[in-house]
């Protein structure tokens with residue numbers, strides 16, 4: 001079983017929101033699609049799930065195009081939309097029953113499946129409460145549960161953890177892992193949180209401004225940064241002259257400042273510490289700590305685009 | 312599949328107490344307010360039929376002179392003295408014009424509804440232009456004479472009473488015409504009797520069953536204000552079902568629930584069918600609740616329950632058509648505006664035209680025609696007819712119109728519903 005997107009492009013009016021995206025999912029893997037807001041992730045997903053037709057390019061299931069004949073794909077695909085696509089005036093159970101029925105489940109089979117999913121997403125106790133009385137995390141869990149009703153082989157999740165507390169988020173991440181391990185479900189996990197993607201995914205696509213700018217396993221992607229170190233400095237007070245001086249150094253790349261933490265990228269072969277201490281002395285900057293960090297996907301993104309993943 | 316759409320739609324309505332209040336509580340309150348406030352304006356005393364017709368009786372002949380003429384002729388005939396006496400006696404007792412005036416039109420039962428004004432023949436033209444008369448009965452010259460000859464000698468057709476009706480007062484004039492026709496028939500019957508020589512005894516004209524006529528006419532009774540507004544408000548508020556369904560559906564699209572429905576490989580046709588059927592059922596249930604509650608609270612009787620259900624179903628179909636069309640248009644322009652516009656502007660306009668607030672059809676023929684083009688107006692006139700005691704055949708054109716309306720809306724919505732790809 002393989003699902004792939006080939007040179008997918010979507011143009012709205014004049015702008016190409018998705019531009020020549022190639023992506024594939026193989027049975028049993030968890031693949032991450034990482035990118036900042038507005039990168040075109042949701043549009044890509046809508047095309048892969050056959051909700052909107054691409055301007056050009058193709059979506060193939062086992063090498064057969066599904067754009068003209070979406071039924072085959074829809075049977076094996078579950079989609080967790082970015083939005084809470086639920087009836088807030090219905091209870092959790094009623095939502096599952098409704099969506100189950102439109103997936104042609106009925107009777108005892110439907111009942112069994114609904115109970116099973118309620119268990120999976122931890123909502124058995126609250127099954128009869130109206131969704132509008134649920135917390136953000138519970139809604140997100142049900143949003144996932146609905147996509148599991150027809151036991152899909154592929155599941156595409158579009159930012160399934162936005163706007164919820166860390167505990168719910170962990171629960172969801174664990175659920176995704178479990179689905180993959182226990183049911184061999186193939187997952188395309190979309191997010192702008194690199195920690196989530198790092199935690200879950202075997203392979204990763206990084207997307208920005210409509211294009212895939214990097215792809216591969218975690219290690220492969222991080223190797224993009226093999227020639228650079230990330231240096232994180234904590235300072236007592238951020239002095240503008242120090243930042244300006246850093247930016248003027250040709251060996252220092254991508255200076256970012258967050259509160260009292262200054263992060264830079266610098267080539268591995270250069271001992272950047274001497275330079276940093278010298279500049280600090282000149283500008284009366286006092287370090288509280290300086291350390292070289294192992295690169296994160298965040299750093300990769302920074303390296304590739306010159307921008308932070310999150311604004 | 313369709314069933315689950317319907318169940319879901321009903322659940323959503325039930326879970327929305329505010330909307331239920333608008334759809335069920337509001338019309339009931341309005342019926343009560345409007346019915347009582349305007350009750351005195353719209354009908355006189357309670358329940359009594361509102362027929363107060365003025366009838367002009369124009370007598371061009373002279374009853375006594377006609378009788379004298381007939382008696383004179385009988386005397387000179389070659390008949391037995393006994394027979395002559397019998398005929399003279401009968402002729403003198405018959406007094407058809409007096410009977411019509413005093414015992415038929417002036418009878419106790421009819422007096423409540425009609426007032427007979429005797430008018431000089433010279434004033435006939437003037438009376439015909441006077442709109443306050445529901446009908447004019449003209450007794451032609453020599454009427455009594457010809458009636459007597461026809462009845463007692465079996466000769467020639469009796470002269471006919473002329474009957475002019477005021478078309479604006481259809482109900483009363485029809486009723487009076489019925490009575491006058493029957494009155495004439497009674498006399499014609501004598502002709503048969505006279506010819507066959509059955510007239511051996513003195514006899515009187517058989518009674519005309521005025522009471523029965525009154526009953527049939529009161530069955531087609533005018534509408535009490537409460538009844539009027541029960542219909543007016545019900546056919547108005549059922550329209551809100553269509554706009555609500557349209558809004559709910561658009562909400563489904565906004566919330567991406569509709570995407571989920573498509574992803575479950577449900578075609579948009581199934582989706583629209585679900586919308587149509589659930590709108591029809593919701594409208595049907597709402598109408599039955601509104602009519603049921605109002606009728607039982609205000610003791611309003613439906614003479615024909617089956618016909619009522621048929622009209623209600625036809626109206627529900629029309630509302631179902633509106634529901635899918637509003638859904639399709641909302642989806643097409645990707646906004647709830649169409650539903651909103653329908654709810655705020657069109658429902659009010661339709662209700663005004665259809666006569667939900669006052670009998671606007673009486674303003675002019677044009678208004679009447681326009682009103683009957685609205686589904687609420689068309690069904691309203693059907694309901695009122697049924698409440699007046701008319702049968703199903705009198706309302707079939709409304710029923711057909713409502714079904715056609717529904718079909719037209721469905722066709723329009725199939726055309727308006729966006730294609731895949733323009734949906735998101």
Ligand SMILES: Nc1ncnc2c1ncn2[C@@H]1O[C@H](COP(=O)(O)OP(=O)(O)O)[C@@H](O)[C@H]1O
Nearest residue numbers: 012017035036037038039040041042043044735
């Ligand atoms: N229907 C549309 N019409 C026009 N522009 C759109 C439409 N849908 C999305 N976009 C634009 O496409 C870009 C990518 O959006 P999206 O795919 O939602 O990104 P992401 O999911 O990565 O945040 C955004 O700039 C958005 O404004």
Ligand SMILES: [Mg+2]
Nearest residue numbers: 041042082158
């Ligand atoms: Mg998105």
